[in-house]
Each structure stands twice: as C-alpha cells, then as structure tokens.
Amino acid sequence: MPFHKELLEKRENLIKSGINPYPYSFEQSCPIKKIRAEEAGFLDKQVSIPGRIVAQRIQGKASFVDIEDFDDHIQVYFKKDHVGEAGWNIVMQLDLGDIIGVRGKVFRTRTNELTISAEEIQILAKTTVQVPISKKTEDKVFYQLADPEIKYRERYIHWITEPQARQKLVTRARIISETRKFMESNGFLEVTTPTLEMIYGGAEATPFETNVKALSNQKVFLRISPELSLKRFIVGGFPKVFTICQNFRNEGIDRSHNPEFTMMEWYEAYTDYEFQMKRFEELVFTVSVNTTGSGKITYQGREIDLTPPWRRLTMVDAIKEFNGIEVESMPEEEIKDFARKREIDIQEPFNLGLAIDEIFKATCEDKLIQPTFIMDHPMETSPLTKAKRGKPGFIERFEPFIVGMEMGNAYSELTDPVEQHERLCRQRQAGQSQKGESGHPVNPMDMDFVKAIGCGMPPTGGVGLGIDRLVMLLTDSHSIREIIAFPLMKPKQ
Numbered sequence: 001m002p003f004h005k006e007l008l009e010k011r012e013n014l015i016k017s018g019i020n021p022y023p024y025s026f027e028q029s030c031p032i033k034k035i036r037a038e039e040a041g042f043l044d045k046q047v048s049i050p051g052r053i054v055a056q057r058i059q060g061k062a063s064f065v066d067i068e069d070f071d072d073h074i075q076v077y078f079k080k081d082h083v084g085e086a087g088w089n090i091v092m093q094l095d096l097g098d099i100i101g102v103r104g105k106v107f108r109t110r111t112n113e114l115t116i117s118a119e120e121i122q123i124l125a126k127t128t129v130q131v132p133i134s135k136k137t138e139d140k141v142f143y144q145l146a147d148p149e150i151k152y153r154e155r156y157i158h159w160i161t162e163p164q165a166r167q168k169l170v171t172r173a174r175i176i177s178e179t180r181k182f183m184e185s186n187g188f189l190e191v192t193t194p195t196l197e198m199i200y201g202g203a204e205a206t207p208f209e210t211n212v213k214a215l216s217n218q219k220v221f222l223r224i225s226p227e228l229s230l231k232r233f234i235v236g237g238f239p240k241v242f243t244i245c246q247n248f249r250n251e252g253i254d255r256s257h258n259p260e261f262t263m264m265e266w267y268e269a270y271t272d273y274e275f276q277m278k279r280f281e282e283l284v285f286t287v288s289v290n291t292t293g294s295g296k297i298t299y300q301g302r303e304i305d306l307t308p309p310w311r312r313l314t315m316v317d318a319i320k321e322f323n324g325i326e327v328e329s330m331p332e333e334e335i336k337d338f339a340r341k342r343e344i345d346i347q348e349p350f351n352l353g354l355a356i357d358e359i360f361k362a363t364c365e366d367k368l369i370q371p372t373f374i375m376d377h378p379m380e381t382s383p384l385t386k387a388k389r390g391k392p393g394f395i396e397r398f399e400p401f402i403v404g405m406e407m408g409n410a411y412s413e414l415t416d417p418v419e420q421h422e423r424l425c426r427q428r429q430a431g432q433s434q435k436g437e438s439g440h441p442v443n444p445m446d447m448d449f450v451k452a453i454g455c456g457m458p459p460t461g462g463v464g465l466g467i468d469r470l471v472m473l474l475t476d477s478h479s480i481r482e483i484i485a486f487p488l489m490k491p492k493q
Helices: 005-016 032-037 080-092 148-153 155-161 163-185 227-235 273-292 315-323 332-341 352-363 417-438 447-454 467-474
Strands: 046-059 062-068 073-079 099-108 114-125 133-136 141-143 209-212 218-222 240-248 260-269 296-299 302-305 311-314 372-375 397-402 408-412 460-466
Touching (some): 032 046, 046 114, 163 273, 260 273, 273 460, 460 467
Antiparallel strands (some): 046 141, 133 141, 372 397, 397 408
C-alpha cells in the first residue's frame, strides 16, 4: 500500500476518539479570495472556511497553519483555550496535506498577517500519503516538487503542490470557452462527430484500432480527424459548422505532440482559404486579448505580436528566403545533393512536390517565430484541396506558424467529386508502393465520402486549429505535457 505508517496511526487515533476523518459535507461561508478582496467587511466577523494545510507551525499551546483553497490561502491561528480539549486533540493530529474546515473570526496579527482565529475545527480529509516537500523558510514549510517526473505521472500531487500548474488548466478552459464564443458569435453551429470510425481519414496518420463486440467484432478506428464527417454536414445543408474534439494518432511523442490531443475544426460554405486566413488570425488575436489581456504576448522570452494581419509567405518563397535556392527550377540531382548535405530524407522514387515539403520542414519551420501563414503547398501533400489558381502543381492550402510551431492547417476544400475520387485513388496507389518501407498502413478509400461530395458540396473553406498548441502559446508553456491534464507516459519502471 502507498500509505505512510505514522499518518495511518493518526487516522486511527481520530477514529478511536469518535471523529470521522472523512465527513459528508462542510458548510462554507465564502472562498478565501473573497475575504482578501473585501477584507474591511470581514474583519472581526465570523467565517467558515475549508482548505488544505500547506504550512504548519506549533508553538506550545498555540499553532499556526496556512490553508489553501482553489484560488488563495490564509493563515489560521489555533489556541488550546479557544478550540477546547477536543479541538486541540484534532490540531495535534494534523499534518501537511490534510484538508480541514475552520470557523472563527478574521483579524490581523501583530505582524499584520490576515488570519482566522479558529473557534472550531473539523477534519475533512486526513491524508495517509506523504506529499514531497523540499522548500523551506525559517518558520514555514511549503509544498514544492523535487522530482519533475511526478509532475506528469502523478498530476494530483503536482496540482496540490504548485498552484500555477492548476492555473494553466484554468487558462486552458478559458481559452476553449473563448474559442467557442468566437465561433458562435460568427454564426457557427457546434456539432459532434464520431470518435469510433469504420474508415479513418482526413489526415495522413497511423490510427489506433479496436473492435466492437456488438457488431460481430467489427474493426474500428479512433478518429484521427473529424474532417470527413464535418464535410458531410456541409453537404447536408449546414453552412457553418465546427467541432472541438479529441483526435488520436498512434505516432511520436515530443514537446508538441501527444497521441491524444485536442483540435478544433471548422468548415464555412462559400469561402476559400484567403477568407479563412483572416478568420484564423482574428480568432487567435481575439482569444489572446480575452484570456491574457493583450494581443502581444511573451513566449519563452520572445515577444510575439498576434495583431492581424499576419505575414503571408508561400512554401517555395520560404525555402528561398531561408536557404537562398530556387527549388522549383533546380535539377533533381541538385535537390538531392542539397538534401543529403543537410540529412534530409528524400524518398524514392523522387517527387518534386514531396521534396519541397521535406526541405521546408527541415530548414524553415523553426525560423517562423512571428505569426506567419505558409501558403500554396505542393499538390502531393493533400488530396482534399483545390488546385492553386494560376499555379499548376500547387494547392490552396495554408499552415499558420508561430514560434516555430505549426498551429493549424487549412484548405480551399476540393468539391469536385470526380477529381476527388481520382486524387484519393492516386494517394492510395502511392501509399501502397511506399508501405513496405514505412510500415505505415494505407488510408482506406471512403467511397461514402466521395458519394457525399457527389451530392453537391458548395465552395468551402476548412480549417483545423491545434487547441493544445494554442494553449501552450498563451500560457508560455514549453511542453504540451504542461497543459494536458493527464499526458500519456511510459509505464513506471
């Protein structure tokens, strides 16, 4: 058992004295934050406050503890004469981490510390596990994690010990709420798409697989993208739809990737990718202002200006800017030589579009610090996008980058069902030829999706926004683990 012997003994002592260390409820008069904000109205008034003990000092027949609720903390003063013999016995059984309820009057000590002079004490949860403690001052002991591994593996301890870790999740919730408000204020309808799909699609990714017993053990996949479902809504007559959902991709884990992640996707009829660039930058700017108070933020020491309009740069021009090469007009061998010298993997058989994409990823992405839309990708990078007007071989697609991170993905959606079918067939054939080397499964052909497009899909702009990365940006978080409540971890050794 993970329990601590001394703490278990104190629990037993409480029970033997007739005290339930895990009662059903406690009547709270107000949060600590309100007492601090409206101090004049609370001085010398009776309050009833619950909280977790985060510091403890015993001085003879008196004891001071600091208790903390969700938003704030306050000192509590216990004196044996005030709480009585029974109450003092409880005080003597207290430890860091215990949750208690106190009733008493608010006052300021001789050192001007806002304090509750306890007249009653109730134990609300007796801890039986020692929480790591490392930070000490002369007369106080505070929670602080010494082992960084615990931060992500035992999140409840992280939240107990570091209020700023809780605050990041509060900010995350506000960001999602403000994102939702923005979409609804612009006339979008929030819809739900399936998490389990018989055919996966909408992205190039390896899915998670499972089986449905009720359907004769039918194989199904966890959603890698809601794209194809959302386009069916557009075909069905819904002009503006969005969803905020979890996607699942059985791929790598690093500072900006987790196999389970939160995305928002939206589709808007009668618009194209140019219109959606304005929509995207307006959304991010508005959410930043409403959650941080400004459209200018600091990320890992860098000043970032989210004010529209953002810079627009084609993928080919980005390669030219950061490498000084005209990749479109270079011979195949020169491109391969350029890639080899930089250890960029160019797959065989050689394909110019895919080579451009790989060179961009390897040499440009991390240099895009200020908000930038990278536009007009090679056609091979997406089979679901309309061709770029006036530029054969390229498509109307953009990816927004901030601090070197791709924040999303967007298209002028392909709405020609015949061309859509042809492109999906070509993609599948190319995938089958490369499967032996990569080991990745080939996306299955979703003929129902092709049929849906054949029913008539209006011109549409579609966008995906990485919610987790937006939260990272607006909370100045280095790793995606900091802003996901329960990130996936390797099993503990």
